[in-house]
Amino acid sequence: MRDRPPKPPRQERWDRRMETPLAVASLAYLTGYAVRVLGHHDLPQVWLDLCLAVTLASWAVFIADYGVRLRLSGLGPLRFVRTHLLDTVVLLLPLLRPVRMVTIYDRVQRRQEKPRLSLYARVMVYAGLTTTLLGFAGALTVYQYEVDAPGATIRTFGDAVWWACATLATVGYGDVSPVTTGGRVTAVGVMACGLALLGAVTGSFSSWLIQAFTREDEKRPPGESPGA
Structure with missing residues (x-):
């Protein structure tokens, strides 16, 4: 298996800048989806529509981040998908989108010289x-x-x-x-x-x-x- 190519400096800066927004988007996606599913019989339609808007907006953040990282990587689309397969799967499958919070936590840990x-x-x-x-x-x-x-x-x-x-x-x-x-x-x-x-x-x-x-x-x- 080929190793993932090193990230360009601009992509490194983008990843650090997006850690907090992606964590917030992941939490918002999970919260909006949970409220919509669990309250679909009890909540007014306006609240259900708001929860749907939150989940779609969070997904849009994931898509935008994926697109920017694809552009900054300097790789072709197919090679980027091969080297970022997990990110691609998480983007496409709703079930796995909340797991983005774990990948962000992993990034933060990797930035420390000596993890706790x-x-x-x-x-x-x-x-x-x-x-x-x-x-x-x-x-x-x-x-x-x-x-x-x-x-x-x-x-x-x-x-x-x-x-x-x-x-x-x-x-x-x-x-x-x-x-x-x-x-x-x-x-x-x-x-x-x-x-x-x-x-x-x-x-x-x-x-x-x-x-x-x-x-x-x-x-x-x-x-x-x-x-x-």
């Missing part, structure tokens, strides 16, 4: 934040599709949260499951992300254990048995 957390701790923190945001967004999306669908088993947001937790944990009890096409497509995405996150956390934890035991073995005097 070790590599393995950062992996665990990022995985935890991603799982929480992805689970909440997935529950909202499935609830939106399933709440009024004939024959649906996901009737409340609590059911959707329970389904999201079981799906992300790759347990899949089957007591509640989506019946609509949109809900099942969302389920496939949540399953794939759950497997990837579980693998990242498990691999990081295993690597940390191996390094910890290796350091203990290196400190042990020659000839001393592990149980001594």
Whole structure:
């Protein structure tokens, strides 16, 4: 796999300048979407329209940022998409847009000369934040599709949260499951992300254990048995 080419100075400055606006846009997107989904039966139409406007405006910020970074990178569109595949997927899939908050947090951590957390701790923190945001967004999306669908088993947001937790944990009890096409497509995405996150956390934890035991073995005097 080819390494991502170094960023031009102008793109570096743009990324630093957009950290706060993108974080605000991500939070606004998630808030507007959540209020619209959870309050679609109770809120007046004017509030639902306002929430829709907030989510669309936030998405417009993501699109504008992506377009500017494409221009500043000096790369062709296809090469930029290949080297920024995750950013492209996050831009296109509504389910993943709140996860932008995690990528912004990662940028801030990388700017520090010595991050406060070790590599393995950062992996665990990022995985935890991603799982929480992805689970909440997935529950909202499935609830939106399933709440009024004939024959649906996901009737409340609590059911959707329970389904999201079981799906992300790759347990899949089957007591509640989506019946609509949109809900099942969302389920496939949540399953794939759950497997990837579980693998990242498990691999990081295993690597940390191996390094910890290796350091203990290196400190042990020659000839001393592990149980001594």
